Amino acid sequence: MPAALQGELQPTFYRFKLGSFEAASVLDAKAIRDGLHPHYGANASADEVHALARANNIDTQRFEHPNIPTLVNTGKELVLFDTGNGALPREYEQLSKRLPPGNTAARLAAHGYKPEDIDVVVLTHGHPDHIGGLVEGGKPVFPKARYVFGAAEFDFWKKGENVREARKFNRELYVKICLPLAERATFIKPGDTVVPGITAVDVFGHSPGLMAFRVESDGKSFMITADTFTQYVMAVQRPEWHFEMDDDKDKAVATRLRMLDMLSNERMLVASFHMPFPGLGYIEKVAGGYRWTPHSYQMNL
Numbered sequence: 001m002p003a004a005l006q007g008e009l010q011p012t013f014y015r016f017k018l019g020s021f022e023a024a025s026v027l028d029a030k031a032i033r034d035g036l037h038p039h040y041g042a043n044a045s046a047d048e049v050h051a052l053a054r055a056n057n058i059d060t061q062r063f064e065h066p067n068i069p070t071l072v073n074t075g076k077e078l079v080l081f082d083t084g085n086g087a088l089p090r091e092y093e094q095l096s097k098r099l100p101p102g103n104t105a106a107r108l109a110a111h112g113y114k115p116e117d118i119d120v121v122v123l124t125h126g127h128p129d130h131i132g133g134l135v136e137g138g139k140p141v142f143p144k145a146r147y148v149f150g151a152a153e154f155d156f157w158k159k160g161e162n163v164r165e166a167r168k169f170n171r172e173l174y175v176k177i178c179l180p181l182a183e184r185a186t187f188i189k190p191g192d193t194v195v196p197g198i199t200a201v202d203v204f205g206h207s208p209g210l211m212a213f214r215v216e217s218d219g220k221s222f223m224i225t226a227d228t229f230t231q232y233v234m235a236v237q238r239p240e241w242h243f244e245m246d247d248d249k250d251k252a253v254a255t256r257l258r259m260l261d262m263l264s265n266e267r268m269l270v271a272s273f274h275m276p277f278p279g280l281g282y283i284e285k286v287a288g289g290y291r292w293t294p295h296s297y298q299m300n301l
């Protein structure tokens with residue numbers, strides 16, 4: 001009898017050591033989106049976008065868009081950065097086709113972290129694929145956690161002024177999901193410390209108050225860049241190309257350029273929410289620009 005075809009099998013959890021901390025990438029979900037252009041490069045031509053895709057051996061029409069929250073165990077506290085889609089596609093008709101169901105809590109549990117073990121949930125920004133796993137059926141998914149929000153981001157969604165048309169429903173979601181959590185939350189600005197060893201970094205642009213986080217332990221460090229770069233080819237090799245989900249396109253471009261320079265100079269490990277799983281790699285300076293080099297075994301030695 002020939003062996004049966006068993007379907008795709010891909011890793012969903014990756015844990016590594018960072019000084020005296022441990023960190024892990026959790027695959028929440030993966031969406032396959034149509035139309036690389038004009039999602040990327042609306043300020044360039046479709047031909048240019050397709051040529052870059054071909055040069056990098058990726059499809060010219062469809063792209064994979066994973067969500068990868070990061071977990072950091074400092075030895076004192078268990079800190080989760082972002083929560084994925086959660087139950088949003090089940091609970092909101094408008095999102096049922098756009099977002100696949102989130103698996104962050106289930107996959108954490110499968111690898112030894114129960115929802116009640118999470119001490120701190122940090123929200124890099126307020127977009128649905130980051131806040132969706134906070135609450136399910138009106139109840140907090142991580143019942144013992146305190147929350148850390150960026151103050152600028154929280155104020156923006158709370159006030160609801162100058163919310164662009166494409167984000168009006170996002171604003172409704174934010175009000176419903178995040179505002180009730182304020183009493184268990186702290187609000188930070190770039191430069192502030194989340195817990196010892198973890199510092200917020202200004203990467204405003206993709207959203208009004210997007211924050212990255214530098215994680216340091218015993219001389220080792222990595223940067224959680226959240227949605228600064230949302231695709232490993234387009235956003236890194238052509239940082240000046242617009243991404244339709246960036247709320248302030250020009251600021252997002254300026255932030256990408258600043259972070260590409262910094263990350264390549266520091267040769268620092270990067271954890272990036274929408275890069276191919278496990279979303280870990282390095283920004284490498286090459287002739288004429290930058291390139292994403294996936295993590296191989298650097299953190300395993």
Ligand SMILES: [Zn+2]
Nearest residue numbers: 127129227273
């Ligand atoms: Zn995102």
